[in-house]
Amino acid sequence: KAGVTQTPRYLIKTRGQQVTLSCSPISGHRSVSWYQQTPGQGLQFLFEYFSETQRNKGNFPGRFSGRQFSNSRSEMNVSTLELGDSALYLCASGTFQGQYGYTFGSGTRLTVV
């Protein structure tokens, strides 16, 4: 079956702009979570959605937001971009409580200039 699809793969934005990233989970998976990966901070949890509801949120400012649609596809949005937002953003899909582990997409590489 198809894996987790993240679009776009690469993105360059200017400081102050906003950006929207997309994630299509594995068919049948209703949980979608987002992670930020940077060399300095490593992998950090952003938020998780299940059936269109945000169940949990990591320690990130309100500029980071997300949503999930009825078909389980998810988007995350970052407003007023800062240089420090440059990172690899990874999406993971899973079952209700991740009992079978989470499947990650290849990520979106965001560069803020």
Add this chain to the structure above:
Amino acid sequence: AQSVTQPDIHITVSEGASLELRCNYSYGATPYLFWYVQSPGQGLQLLLKYFSGDTLVQGIKGFEAEFKRSQSSFNLRKPSVHWSDAAEYFCAVDTYSGGGADGLTFGKGTHLIIQP
């Protein structure tokens, strides 16, 4: 809050030699435990997971991990490494509060280098 420690930032192993990557976690109960591998520019691939039961877990690509509750450890092992195993390895834990997952907490990763 939970935390994960991978003490070794880099490990160099000769091809064909055995491998052990260390992972220690801090959490009040037994979390769900995972090992992921990441190749350059790629996402994370799940190697294996532990939820309960047998403390020795078999994964893909010939990897196994042993959960030791007394040591709060979940070390990854492979009896004979291949050059294609060179990658970044992440240990992670997942905890649950209420009805939902709290999100994975990752260690900083161990960079594995394979010498010919």
